[in-house]
Amino acid sequence: MLVAALLAALLLALGLAAFFAVAAARARRRHDQALGERGWLLERERQQAASGAVAAERARIARELHDIVSHNVSVMVVQAGAAREVLALSPSAVPPDVAAALAAVEGAGRDALKELRHLLGLLAPAADGADAADDDFAPQPGLDGLSRLVDRIAFAGLPVDVFISGDPKPLPAGIDTTAYRIIQEALTNALKHAQAARAEVSVRYTERSLRIEILDSGGPDRPRPPAGTGRGLLGLRQRVTVYGGDFDARRRFGGGFRVRARIPLDAP
Structure with missing residues (x-):
């Protein structure tokens, strides 16, 4: 009788173990499926947001x-x-x-x-x-409005140093506006996302291109779009590509963010 009872208890334990193992496997599959669906939804929302940002930027370019x-x-x-x-x-x-x-x-x-x-x-x-x-259709801004932009950003709490090099020359209106928008977006991001302590804007005129670089020193860790994938940055990349230029935005080693652009001054 004792042996039979022990055998029954053993079989019951094995059955319960098998039941819980199957239940755990099913729960794990449901969990993985839910995570996959959530990831798919998040990726879809990200793509829709990016597409919307590009469409909005195209509309602004059209204006x-x-x-x-x-x-x-x-x-x-x-x-x-x-x-x-x-x-x-x-x-x-x-x-x-x-x-x-x-x-x-x-x-x-x-x-x-x-x-x-x-x-x-x-x-x-x-x-x-x-x-x-x-x-x-108000007149579109250009680099002649850079000092006013810097003053507004500084008044909002982000000191900005500006360096102009090369031989400044009149720019085609579209390139002039694009250059202003790049600086405006980079400084706004530094002020809004990074709470940077300081920023630096460099504008260099060369014989064949206009080169722009914006650096910020970074600040307390806060959520910020991955390098080069923010909505505004997508629009800027598209703007620069229209003129056959190069655009790069990424985090800096040691903290902060860097935005660079090169826009050819001769026809692409």
Whole structure:
């Protein structure tokens, strides 16, 4: 009887062990499956956020393109119209083809502005689906506004040292705005994410390119986007790529962050 009882107890223990082993294996599989689904959802959300950031940056680039191109075309239209009116004061001294050509230039310029406005509505529609108003297109910033940007950042709590080297020269409007946006985004990130103690901006003009570097000294550990993958950084990388340049953003050894960009000044 004793042997039978011991045998029954042993079988019961083995059965319970097998049951708990199977239950644990099932729980582990469910846990792994849940982690996999969560990781997939997080990756999907990250990709959607990145795509949204790129789309938003494209919309902003489209608006800046409108401002730059429409300004130049508007100047052409005004000049053509003024020249036509001046020539009309002495029509006998001017071949009729000249006045007709100026009128054609003026008309083509006005048509180009209308088409540009229409295309902008397709690339960057307003939230309510309406076309953007002319008042929405304020002059875009450039490196001539760098000192004001630095003053605002310093007032917010981040001292910034600025170094300009090389021979400063007038830049194409798009490159000028892109350079400003790179510095603006890097300093804003340093102020917002890193609480850096200090930052440094270097702008170097060379014969063939514009080189920009922004360094921050870092601060208390806080969540920050992985190097080169922040939403703003994705947009900047796209901007620089448009001009055939190079863009790099990464953490520095010993703390802090570094953003570098090289933008060719000749046509890509």
